[in-house]
Amino acid sequence: MQNIDWETIYSVVLYVVKHYPLTIILYVLLCFVIGIAVSIILTLAFRKYKVTSREHKYYNWIVKLYFPTLFVINIIFSLKIGLFWGVYEALKKESHNISSQVYHAGSSYIFKDEQSKKEFIGDLRTIVTGLSQNNQDLKVQVKDIVKAYDIKNKVIDQPKNWIASLFAEKYIDRIHTIVLYGMMSAVPHVSISESLSYKEFDKLADKLVMLDSKNIEESLIEKIQNLFLMVLKSQFKPIIKGVLLIWGLLMLIPWIELVIYRFIMKRKQSNTIKI
Incomplete structure (x- = not known):
């Protein structure tokens, strides 16, 4: 796998957004809906396991901010994933046409x-x-x-x-x-x-x-296409994985904070009983 060329990636994203807007809109909307659905599921899980319930009044108010923050984070990340996913699928769909142009520009002579x-x-x-x-x-x-x-x-x-x-x-x-x-x-x-x-x-x-050139030119275009798809995958797959990893770590924060809170409260209760 090669290193991600961010400068090229951003240029490619802008180009694809400009020339394939419907594909981008489709994948962004799809991921947006998924993001909202995931937010609702996590909200229900938070309520079920009392992730946002605290004994102290002001602390209890503060942790309630998890709900709007959860939706904001999921919407931002879902839109980002939808954008990169849409660009990847648009280029994948156009890979044969792109490879054909590359072949005819450089090798058809x-x-x-x-x-x-x-x-x-x-x-x-x-x-x-x-x-x-x-x-x-x-x-x-x-x-x-x-x-x-x-x-x-x-x-x-x-x-x-x-x-x-x-x-x-x-x-x-x-x-x-x-x-x-x-x-x-x-x-x-x-x-x-x-x-x-x-x-x-x-x-x-x-x-x-x-x-006979007619029998091998399409085969050569297909081989160039395979290279294009390999490069495309090596650039976009790590990006999607990275975005999902950061999203997953952010989603863990409320649960980690809850575990720490309950551990501290349990220690306090144990000390109170001993006294």
């Missing part, structure tokens, strides 16, 4: 026509030759092939969707590693590892030229 495909594979042959230092049996890393091939200069257009553009910019190397792996894996009866020799790549390249 490979399959634009037969000449483009041959040029791309020819460039890869040259790179593998250089990395293997003319030793046909020397293994080279696929990720090094991607780095050596200046993918960023091959982007033919920026995605129109801001999220797609941001995703492509931040994960360009991983995206094109996925594309390269996906292309090679599309060759029938070939097992692709993280490294291969020039001799192995040379045989593979002959088969890559014969690939």
